[in-house]
Amino acid sequence: MEKLCYEVLKKKGYDGFLLEKAPERVLQFGEGNFLRAFVDYFIDEMNEKAGFNGKVVLCQPLGNGLCDMINEQEGLYTLFLRGQENGEKVNRKRVISSVSRCINPYNDYDEYLKCAANPDLRFIVSNTTEAGIVYDPKCGQDDRPSSSFPGKLTRFLLERFNNKLPGFIILSCELIDRNGDELKRCVNKYIEQWGLSKEFSEWVDKENIFCSTLVDRIVPGYPRAEADSICEELGYKDNIIDTGEVFGAWVIEGPLSIKDEFPVDKAGLPILITDNVDPYKKRKVRILNGAHTSMIMAAYLTGKDIVRDCMKDDVIKGYMNKALQYEIIPVLKGLDRKDLEEFASAVTDRFANPFIDHELLSISLNSASKWKARVMPTVLEYYEQKGELPPILTFSFAAFLMFYHCGREMDERALKGYRDGKEFFIKDDEWILNEFLKLKDADTDKLACEIIDNEKMWDKSLKTLPGFKDEVIRDLKLIESKGMYEAMRDIQSK
Numbered sequence: 001m002e003k004l005c006y007e008v009l010k011k012k013g014y015d016g017f018l019l020e021k022a023p024e025r026v027l028q029f030g031e032g033n034f035l036r037a038f039v040d041y042f043i044d045e046m047n048e049k050a051g052f053n054g055k056v057v058l059c060q061p062l063g064n065g066l067c068d069m070i071n072e073q074e075g076l077y078t079l080f081l082r083g084q085e086n087g088e089k090v091n092r093k094r095v096i097s098s099v100s101r102c103i104n105p106y107n108d109y110d111e112y113l114k115c116a117a118n119p120d121l122r123f124i125v126s127n128t129t130e131a132g133i134v135y136d137p138k139c140g141q142d143d144r145p146s147s148s149f150p151g152k153l154t155r156f157l158l159e160r161f162n163n164k165l166p167g168f169i170i171l172s173c174e175l176i177d178r179n180g181d182e183l184k185r186c187v188n189k190y191i192e193q194w195g196l197s198k199e200f201s202e203w204v205d206k207e208n209i210f211c212s213t214l215v216d217r218i219v220p221g222y223p224r225a226e227a228d229s230i231c232e233e234l235g236y237k238d239n240i241i242d243t244g245e246v247f248g249a250w251v252i253e254g255p256l257s258i259k260d261e262f263p264v265d266k267a268g269l270p271i272l273i274t275d276n277v278d279p280y281k282k283r284k285v286r287i288l289n290g291a292h293t294s295m296i297m298a299a300y301l302t303g304k305d306i307v308r309d310c311m312k313d314d315v316i317k318g319y320m321n322k323a324l325q326y327e328i329i330p331v332l333k334g335l336d337r338k339d340l341e342e343f344a345s346a347v348t349d350r351f352a353n354p355f356i357d358h359e360l361l362s363i364s365l366n367s368a369s370k371w372k373a374r375v376m377p378t379v380l381e382y383y384e385q386k387g388e389l390p391p392i393l394t395f396s397f398a399a400f401l402m403f404y405h406c407g408r409e410m411d412e413r414a415l416k417g418y419r420d421g422k423e424f425f426i427k428d429d430e431w432i433l434n435e436f437l438k439l440k441d442a443d444t445d446k447l448a449c450e451i452i453d454n455e456k457m458w459d460k461s462l463k464t465l466p467g468f469k470d471e472v473i474r475d476l477k478l479i480e481s482k483g484m485y486e487a488m489r490d491i492q493s494k
Contacts, residue, residue: 001231004073004238009095012235017048018097023120025054027156027168029149030127031066031102033221037079037244039125039173042269044098050263055100057115061128061149067102069239075099078230078238080223082355083246089354090246105145105152112145116159122166122261124153126183127173127215135186141194150186154194157187157208161200167207169258173215177281180212180253209254214281216288217248220356247350253277279334286328287344289374291351292363294392295320298399300360301406301419301484307360311352315489319392321348322492327390331381361424364403368432368457371400379468380461389471391494397462398475399484401447404428404436432457444476 002008006020026043028035039056046052055075060067070077076099081092105112115121126132128149139151146152153170160167172179184204191201220243223230231237250271252258264271272280292307298319299310310316324344332340351358375393382390407415407426415426415433426433435454439447452472453463462468479487 001235001237004076004078004095004236006074006076008236009076014095016095017044018095019044019047019053019055020097022047022053022055022100024057024100024115024118025052025120026056026123026125027115027121028056028058028125029061029132029152030125030173031058031060031070032127033242033244034215034217034219035125035127035173036077036096036099036240037081037219037221037242038215038217038248038250039127039171040096040098041079041081041094041244042248042250042264042267042271044094044096045269046263046267047098049268050266052263052267054098054120056098056125057100058102059112059152060102060104060106061126061132061152063104063106065104066240067104070099070102073238073240075101077240077242078234080230080241080243081246081248082243083353084349085246086349091355092246096242109144113156113159116156117163117165119165122168124168124170125173126153126171130175133172133174133176133179133183133186135189137193139190141190141196148186150183151190153183154187154190157204158196158200161203167203167209169209169211169254169261171211171213171252173213175215178212180210184210209258211252211254211258212277213253214249214251214277214284216250216284217244218350218353218356218358219244243355245350245353245356247346251277251280283332283335283340283343285374286332286378287324287340288347288350289370290328290378291320291324291344291347293367293370293374294323294396296360296363297367297403298396298484298488300364300424301399301403302488303420303485305360307351307358307363308353308356310360311348315485315492317348318492319488320351323390323392323396327382327393328378331378331385365427366429367400367403368428371397372458376458376461380465383465389465389467391471391491394468394471395475395487395491397468398448398472398479401451401472401476402479402484404433405440405447407433407436408440410434410437444480445473448472448476 043056077096079094079096083090103112132149134148136148139146139148172183222241223243227241230241248270252273256273258273259265299316304310329340329344375396379390379393404426406417409416413430417424417426439450448469452469
């Protein structure tokens with residue numbers, strides 16, 4: 001079977017959009033599945049629908065990666081966006097032609113720096129994982145290349161400055177708060193450490209826009225189990241097939257003038273350019289992540305294993321939807337109610353994705369910190385605004401306690417628990433697991449009181465919240481008397 005390339009597509013009469021030749025307008029740090037199913041897909045759409053006419057040159061941020069495979073296919077790869085929309089199963093295929101090539105700076109550092117002399121280059125995109133935006137004082141100006149991504153970027157910006165060319169719009173996609181701000185902070189530290197000129201420092205500050213962004217798309221990536229059959233159907237060998245969910249959203253904080261150069265609206269893309277990304281981060285954390293965290297531990301104890309199966313159960317789905325519509329959305333400020341409801345509506349479709357087996361146990365990792373970050377703020381704001389506790393979200397804390405209370409013994413830094421006689425593992429920080437292990441023989445009153453009063457876990461937020469402890473104890477007793485499933489049904493009638 002012939003390998004994917006432009007000539008093979010032409011021979012097969014491929015009638016989809018292809019852009020074989022265009023200037024390289026984007027430098028992308030990261031060649032992995034996420035960026036190729038997200039940023040490179042969006043740029044491919046802009047090329048087709050908005051005349052962006054730009055290619056993306058990829059920079060492999062680590063010594064080992066996909067660089068050779070990408071270049072062997074002339075930057076081409078097949079992307080499948082799969083999931084559910086408005087209750088209907090969706091599987092969309094597109095050959096992405098927005099990527100020109102991939103550079104490995106560990107093998108060809110000069111070619112990497114040469115990109116800085118390209119006057120067409122205007123955007124820099126990155127997703128170097130959560131650990132990628134970090135200042136490492138061991139990085140030097142003459143490293144070929146610096147081990148850290150901010151070090152690589154600083155050296156690239158210096159090369160651009162020395163070529164007397166304009167700066168960049170820099171779009172950070174790493175999953176950390178204020179990613180653009182943090183990247184700029186690291187760059188400034190290298191400028192100081194390396195003793196670079198005041199003129200260069202001012203150029204970095206004035207001629208470059210460091211945008212903090214929020215990204216949202218689940219990308220399972222290479223479909224290993226299906227790859228051979230997919231290639232048979234395609235009629236060519238594609239070693240870097242990518243898959244992602246249909247839903248995608250990208251919020252970019254920066255001046256609205258970015259739209260003049262990055263025509264996202266003209267292409268009809270789910271990309272928002274705004275002066276403040278924070279409300280949209282809050283929307284994602286409270287609605288999407290909050291729905292996950294408030295549901296999955298209770299659902300697991302009813303016997304469910306996969307998120308998709310929860311969406312087929314009226315009781316569990318109703319529990320989640322009531323939390324969203326009556327407890328989470330009403331207290332969110334700073335965004336339009338219609339926008340919040342549309343985002344929440346998409347959650348059900350995303351959770352019901354027939355192509356992703358999203359295991360409840362995998363989502364339950366570090367649930368103590370997740371409940372604190374994703375659910376607790378809504379509980380506190382709900383009480384502050386309404387003078388009463390939100391019943392579903394309060395119940396979710398009782399479900400969290402009951403889930404962790406299943407742990408009977410430590411097993412390689414996890415608590416071994418049992419559901420219907422079968423073992424499962426509860427994973428969290430070791431000190432948190434030990435707090436629960438100490439209470440494995442406690443009754444519901446003692447369990448609730450000890451954990452709620454644990455200031456190391458929750459600060460003072462929960463122990464001082466009027467009525468919270470009593471309500472959680474009542475919910476625990478409800479679960480004990482009726483079982484988790486019937487308790488979830490009952491709590492919806494409050």
